[in-house]
Amino acid sequence: xxxxxxxxxRREFLNGLLGGxxxxxxxxxxxxxIKFVFPPYREPDRVNLVFSDYQDMAPGAxxxxxxxxxxxxxxxxxxGSYLAFVGVCTHLDCTVSYxxxxxxxxxxxxxGWYDEYGKNIAGPPPKPLRRLHxxxxxxxxxxxxxxxx
Amino acid sequence: MKAKNIGRSLAGWFEExxxxxxxxxxxxxxxxxxxxxxxxxxxxxxxxLFFGVQVVTGIxxxxxxxxxxxxxxxxxxxxxxxxxxxxxxRSVHFWSASAMIVTVFIHLFSIWMxxxxxxxxxxxWMSGVLLLVVSLVFGFTGYxxxxxxxxLSATKVGTDIPRSIPIVGEWVTKxxxxxxxxxxxxxxxxxxxxxxxxPLVLLLILAVHIYLIQKQGMSLPLSAEAGKEKQKELPFxxxxxxxxxxxxxVLFGALITVAVFLxxxxxxxxxxxxxxxxxxxPEWYFLFLFQTLKLFPGKILFINGDxxxxxxxxxxxxxxxxxxxxxxxxxxxxxxxxxxxAWATIAYAIGMSVWSLLT
Numbered sequence: 001x002x003x004x005x006x007x008x009x010r011r012e013f014l015n016g017l018l019g020g021x022x023x024x025x026x027x028x029x030x031x032x033x034i035k036f037v038f039p040p041y042r043e044p045d046r047v048n049l050v051f052s053d054y055q056d057m058a059p060g061a062x063x064x065x066x067x068x069x070x071x072x073x074x075x076x077x078x079x080g081s082y083l084a085f086v087g088v089c090t091h092l093d094c095t096v097s098y099x100x101x102x103x104x105x106x107x108x109x110x111x112g113w114y115d116e117y118g119k120n121i122a123g124p125p126p127k128p129l130r131r132l133h134x135x136x137x138x139x140x141x142x143x144x145x146x147x148x149x
Numbered sequence: 150m151k152a153k154n155i156g157r158s159l160a161g162w163f164e165e166x167x168x169x170x171x172x173x174x175x176x177x178x179x180x181x182x183x184x185x186x187x188x189x190x191x192x193x194x195x196x197x198l199f200f201g202v203q204v205v206t207g208i209x210x211x212x213x214x215x216x217x218x219x220x221x222x223x224x225x226x227x228x229x230x231x232x233x234x235x236x237x238x239r240s241v242h243f244w245s246a247s248a249m250i251v252t253v254f255i256h257l258f259s260i261w262m263x264x265x266x267x268x269x270x271x272x273x274w275m276s277g278v279l280l281l282v283v284s285l286v287f288g289f290t291g292y293x294x295x296x297x298x299x300x301l302s303a304t305k306v307g308t309d310i311p312r313s314i315p316i317v318g319e320w321v322t323k324x325x326x327x328x329x330x331x332x333x334x335x336x337x338x339x340x341x342x343x344x345x346x347x348p349l350v351l352l353l354i355l356a357v358h359i360y361l362i363q364k365q366g367m368s369l370p371l372s373a374e375a376g377k378e379k380q381k382e383l384p385f386x387x388x389x390x391x392x393x394x395x396x397x398x399v400l401f402g403a404l405i406t407v408a409v410f411l412x413x414x415x416x417x418x419x420x421x422x423x424x425x426x427x428x429x430x431p432e433w434y435f436l437f438l439f440q441t442l443k444l445f446p447g448k449i450l451f452i453n454g455d456x457x458x459x460x461x462x463x464x465x466x467x468x469x470x471x472x473x474x475x476x477x478x479x480x481x482x483x484x485x486x487x488x489x490x491a492w493a494t495i496a497y498a499i500g501m502s503v504w505s506l507l508t
Contacts, residue, residue: 037209039233
């Protein structure tokens with residue numbers, strides 16, 4: 001049945017109502033499932049390393065550390081200050097290694113190369129390695145996200 | 150309405166290849182007898198609802214659960230505290246398990262009393278008894294997985310019971326435990342049973358069970374079969390299905406409500422060397438068996454009391470399995486006695502459970 005000037009019939013209206021309600025019900029059931037499936041991940045705000053472990057590094061040397069669940073590298077610059085990288089290739093997420101003899105980071109997955117400052121120089125990586133801020137605070141070498149005070 | 154046309158031609162394409170309209174036509178012709186017993190016809194689909202909830206929440210829990218000695222309790226704690234909405238997923242799994250067992254028992258006793266297992270439905274009943282056993286084993290294996298002191302003790306006791314069966318008992322206990330004692334190997338084994346062996350077995354028997362019900366149609370009560378009263382009928386599709394959906398929604402709402410307000414607890418991680426905690430009890434659906442076992446003295450004449458108890462329980466289950474053959478004259482005095490036995494069984498189970506809870 002369709003009332004004059006109406007855009008839809010009574011059946012269409014009721015079907016829409018029932019369908020919409022079923023859709024809403026399905027959404028309320030699906031929401032907690034999706035929430036559950038994705039565990040919270042929080043990148044660390046800062047990682048405190050024991051400074052004495054890194055104090056004796058030669059200028060230009062590179063040493064690994066853990067940035068939360070990701071691998072990281074600490075580099076001692078020529079002027080004695082520190083710099084940190086997330087050791088994850090920007091191409092497809094493999095862990096990179098540091099080739100000390102060539103002073104380059106290397107990703108074995110697809111032959112990606114970065115220089116000692118993390119700049120992508122050869123192979124598929126589209127971006128430089130992600131940099132982190134590192135500085136000495138008392139007895140700690142503190143690594144933070146870049147731009148975080 | 151262009152989308153509608155595309156939908157129709159897609160449906161036609163699949164219909165040409167799958168021929169699923171045969172199923173639909175069958176369901177359209179299927180009817181449900183309408184009488185004072187019709188309410189019990191909803192219990193079967195209610196079990197399916199709770200089973201479906203168990204499958205979905207179980208898969209989800211397995212995403213985070215770790216069936217390893219050192220990790221099991223910790224991973225459940227993590228589900229309860231860190232994983233988004235983890236506590237409610239576990240709570241729903243916990244409560245839905247109990248709800249499934251409750252509906253299984255209601256389903257079974259209603260069939261016993263209406264005597265729907267009469268010829269030719271003996272196999273439907275027997276497959277149903279197997280499904281009950283599988284459901285109880287599901288509960289038993291799931292109870293160990295959080296690996297707290299209660300679940301460890303319950304599993305030690307539960308897996309020790311088969312030992313009193315002559316000849317094979319020792320072997321059964323070793324098989325269940327994966328060795329002499331309950332250890333981390335038992336945990337892995339129970340997890341494997343709980344998430345792969347039992348689901349496969351249950352689905353297989355369930356397929357037979359449902360096939361038989363469709364093949365034979367819904368049974369009529371004794372009085373109707375004798376032609377004393379004229380039967381009303383309800384089309385299965387869509388009338389009965391819509392009513393089932395309403396029942397599902399109510400049950401599902403009740404389940405979620407209980408799960409939100411009464412989440413299950415988690416004891417501290419089980420220590421294999423620690424003495425058993427006081428007052429251990431199995432899950433509620435094993436209480437009457439637990440209490441029955443307690444009643445038997447250590448020795449009766451020259452035989453181990455437990456052996457006799459286990460023997461009696463096994464005999465009861467076997468009789469129960471073959472019930473349709475024992476109840477072969479349902480309208481005679483024997484049939485009436487067997488109906489009263491159903492009531493007696495319910496009274497016994499409830500009485501023993503209450504006794505167990507009070508002591």
